Amino acid sequence: xxxxxxxxxxxxxxxxxxxxxxxxxxxxxxxxxxxxxxxxxxxxxxxxxxxxxxxxxxxxxxxxxxxxxxxxxxxxxxxxxxxxxxxxxxxxxxxxxxxxxxxxxxxxxxxxxxxxxxxxxxxxxxxxxxxxxxxxxxxxxxxxxxxxxxxxxxxxxxxxxxxxxxxxxxxxxxxxxxxxxxxxxxxxxxxxxxxxxxxxxxxxxxxxxxxxxxxxxxxxxxxxxxxxxxxxxxxxxxxxxxxxxxxxxxxxxxxxxx
Amino acid sequence: xxxxxxxxxxxxxxxxxxxxxxxxxxxxxxxxxxxxxxxxxxxxxxxxxxxxxxxxxxxxxxxxxxxxxxxxxxxxxxxxxxxxxxxxxxxxxxxxxxxxxxxxxxxxxxxxxxxxxxxxxxxxxxxxxxxxxxxxxxxxxxxxxxxxxxxxxxxxxxxxxxxxxxxxxxxxxxxxxxxxxxxxxxxxxxxxxxxxxxxxxxxxxxxxxxxxxxxxxxxxxxxxxxxxxxxxxxxxxxxxxxxxx
Numbered sequence: 368x369x370x371x372x373x374x375x376x377x378x379x380x381x382x383x384x385x386x387x388x389x390x391x392x393x394x395x396x397x398x399x400x401x402x403x404x405x406x407x408x409x410x411x412x413x414x415x416x417x418x419x420x421x422x423x424x425x426x427x428x429x430x431x432x433x434x435x436x437x438x439x440x441x442x443x444x445x446x447x448x449x450x451x452x453x454x455x456x457x458x459x460x461x462x463x464x465x466x467x468x469x470x471x472x473x474x475x476x477x478x479x480x481x482x483x484x485x486x487x488x489x490x491x492x493x494x495x496x497x498x499x500x501x502x503x504x505x506x507x508x509x510x511x512x513x514x515x516x517x518x519x520x521x522x523x524x525x526x527x528x529x530x531x532x533x534x535x536x537x538x539x540x541x542x543x544x545x546x547x548x549x550x551x552x553x554x555x556x557x558x559x560x561x562x563x564x565x566x567x568x569x570x571x572x573x574x575x576x577x578x579x580x581x582x583x584x585x586x587x588x589x590x591x592x593x594x595x596x597x598x599x600x601x602x603x604x605x606x607x608x609x610x611x612x613x614x615x616x617x618x619x620x621x622x623x624x625x
Numbered sequence: 626x627x628x629x630x631x632x633x634x635x636x637x638x639x640x641x642x643x644x645x646x647x648x649x650x651x652x653x654x655x656x657x658x659x660x661x662x663x664x665x666x667x668x669x670x671x672x673x674x675x676x677x678x679x680x681x682x683x684x685x686x687x688x689x690x691x692x693x694x695x696x697x698x699x700x701x702x703x704x705x706x707x708x709x710x711x712x713x714x715x716x717x718x719x720x721x722x723x724x725x726x727x728x729x730x731x732x733x734x735x736x737x738x739x740x741x742x743x744x745x746x747x748x749x750x751x752x753x754x755x756x757x758x759x760x761x762x763x764x765x766x767x768x769x770x771x772x773x774x775x776x777x778x779x780x781x782x783x784x785x786x787x788x789x790x791x792x793x794x795x796x797x798x799x800x801x802x803x804x805x806x807x808x809x810x811x812x813x814x815x816x817x818x819x820x821x822x823x824x825x826x827x828x829x830x831x832x833x834x835x836x837x838x839x840x841x842x843x844x845x846x847x848x849x850x851x852x853x854x855x856x857x858x859x860x861x862x863x864x865x866x867x868x869x870x
Contacts, residue, residue, distance in 0.1 A: 425836075425840070426836065429789070429793070429835065429836045429839035429840055429843075430793070430832040430835050430836050430839075431793040431794070431796040431797075431807070431835055432793075433796045433797060433799070433807060434796060434807065434828060434831055434832050434835060435832070437828060438825075438828040438829075438832065441824060442824035442825045442827075442828045443825065445821045445822060445824045445825060446825055543697075547697075547698075547699040547700070548699070550699040550701050550702060551699075551701060551797070553701075554799075561699065561701060561702060564702075574705075574709045575709055575710075578702065578705055578706045578709055579706070581702055582698045582702060582703075582706060585697060585698050585699060585702060586693075586694065586697045586698065589696075589697035590697070
């Protein structure tokens, strides 16, 4: 029944799964860091920074992830002349290390894909973090400032943790979305799971089997990532009332939790 | 520089309307995919979202599984699965990949919208429905006159988000070769090495087209639903984030 799943193909698929997981984790971390930074900048009082952050959010959110991936991977290298391009992006010691480390034949494409996913997801996270942080009661911020905290201390001790806590459920949804978006880097020759599925179909002509197997694997990955993020969310809330200072409308909390 | 501009100007009609003889294509086809996907997806989302908050535990469970499955599988994979199921043996038909793309987009967006519908229905204060019942409305009447209209108003901003998301996600139909904006760009550039210098300009143009439409949808949505009041509380994000549960 599973004769289509030869050892060789299984190994390829497992390598694909590994790359998908690695891409998911790397881009989730980089997007969260970049997103919080941009979100914080968006709330800053400096006009230029705020406007730059706003442009970052609008542009990287409103252009499809696929277009961004193709842009960084396939379009940008054309800006350089062939010799520079080769030395800078494709054929150098750093790329050799990356190739050995990740197993991506052309590591630059993997890097470009990861960059595109990071920019796209961080733009969403920036906006979610900003929304989360603006749900912090102003009285709390005033209290911290009155106690003599500088703006940066207030940010580090209050706005960052409380904002993250408030935004985390929505950020989790976006990070799961980001996991699914890693499938898009298959377009730029990065051999992650979706790419390996397509390759297996081409070599065996067993489309239905591999497509359904792929669906099952992505379901498992999504469930695992959701569980992991749920665990992080609970840790963020340890010893605190849930969603403090974040009450959309009367009765909603109970009903949403129901 | 001028040949860059030349290339873009020459291809702009193709990017927007599709190649001559294959119209509608390009951005126009992208819009068709998004509008039909969103519309039919909403019609499908209504019963599923309602089932998600139904009294029957079986119905709730079934709706939850539906939402979970179609939200967990990447759209690009869903496209191939649907195409594989519906078009076995006639893969060369262009209409067939278009229909497969539409079916996939409807299923995909219905799962997201069902989550929004469910959250919207849950967000209607119970007291409001109790009031309607006290005034003599039956269960169906209270649903029709109070709960549903109230829920739809709450859902507005979240639907705007869904519309924007689906509009951008349609770019993935390139995997089936449906001649949308993304596919048109790929075809316009082709594998011709002579076109290499035009890649950046072409994808910047394509990105700008997506950006303009997405921003326009946001503008219209904000004006229509006044997201300024609702979105600022983070409520829209909560609708989105709780939609999977």
